Amino acid sequence: MVNNKYRMSQYLFISYVLLFSTIANYAQRTQAEKYFAEAEKAYKLRQLSESMQLLSQAIQTDSTFAEAYLQRGLLHYELSAFDKALQDYDKTLQFRPTSPQAHYYKGVVYSILNQPEKAEKAFLKALTYNPKYVEAYIALGTTQEALHKRQEAIKQFDKAIQLNPQAKLAYFNRGIYYFNQKQYFKSLQDFQKVVQIDSNFVEAYEMQAEIYTEQRKYAQAIQVLTVYLKHYTLNSQIWLKRGKLYAKLKDKPRAIADWLKAKELGNEEAEKLLAK
Numbered sequence: 463m464v465n466n467k468y469r470m471s472q473y474l475f476i477s478y479v480l481l482f483s484t485i486a487n488y489a490q491r492t493q494a495e496k497y498f499a500e501a502e503k504a505y506k507l508r509q510l511s512e513s514m515q516l517l518s519q520a521i522q523t524d525s526t527f528a529e530a531y532l533q534r535g536l537l538h539y540e541l542s543a544f545d546k547a548l549q550d551y552d553k554t555l556q557f558r559p560t561s562p563q564a565h566y567y568k569g570v571v572y573s574i575l576n577q578p579e580k581a582e583k584a585f586l587k588a589l590t591y592n593p594k595y596v597e598a599y600i601a602l603g604t605t606q607e608a609l610h611k612r613q614e615a616i617k618q619f620d621k622a623i624q625l626n627p628q629a630k631l632a633y634f635n636r637g638i639y640y641f642n643q644k645q646y647f648k649s650l651q652d653f654q655k656v657v658q659i660d661s662n663f664v665e666a667y668e669m670q671a672e673i674y675t676e677q678r679k680y681a682q683a684i685q686v687l688t689v690y691l692k693h694y695t696l697n698s699q700i701w702l703k704r705g706k707l708y709a710k711l712k713d714k715p716r717a718i719a720d721w722l723k724a725k726e727l728g729n730e731e732a733e734k735l736l737a738k
């Protein structure tokens with residue numbers, strides 16, 4: 463009878479300990495989530511230092527808060543503190559090993575640090591946990607292109623487009639691939655698709671002009687850049703480039719007019735060309 467009472471009291475003690483522990487953990491997570499929410503507000507207001515402090519408070523309150531580590535890692539990344547970003551992504555994965563975002567952002571940092579082999583592994587890991595992660599396919603393709611795995615790279619861009627037909631970066635990077643392979647027709651199609659999706663994607667206009675220039679179709683190259691300049695007049699590089707194309711066509715007055723505009727916008731190369 464005594465043993466039964468002892469066992470019962472022991473059981474009750476353990477139950478109370480577990481209950482209070484659960485309550486304490488809940489309170490900690492609730493407070494941590496409040497810090498996290500405040501950090502998000504501060505970030506939206508571009509108060510980065512305050513956002514960082516609040517995320518650190520969230521982590522101090524609940525050291526298992528994976529999302530707080532991830533967001534702090536992204537903030538470190540934005541501030542170019544890449545080593546600290548990697549540390550926070552690793553902490554995220556310690557508590558949430560299947561986080562595709564943490565693996566993806568590790569890959570992004572490795573890409574910046576010029577470690578493509580590590581980046582490739584991270585992007586593949588991200589796709590293991592989220593096979594529909596469009597950005598990861600694009601990043602993986604870009605990385606594999608850098609590793610000269612060109613056939614694999616093109617498959618990643620194709621997959622990204624299959625998942626999201628509006629994925630402009632997938633079209634753009636695939637267009638670069640085709641351009642480098644001198645498959646100009648396919649390349650041009652991809653760059654044209656990019657500007658259909660985003661009419662302000664200046665590099666896609668430049669690449670179209672580059673293709674026409676390679677083919678010595680200078681008038682068509684000028685036409686492409688003129689379409690852009692009708693809407694976006696403050697890009698000195700485009701004025702400079704169109705001026706060079708007019709120069710190729712021996713249209714000196716228009717070339718000078720474009721270079722003058724580029725010079726007004728602070729383009730030093732245009733100033734040198736005018737000096738000649």
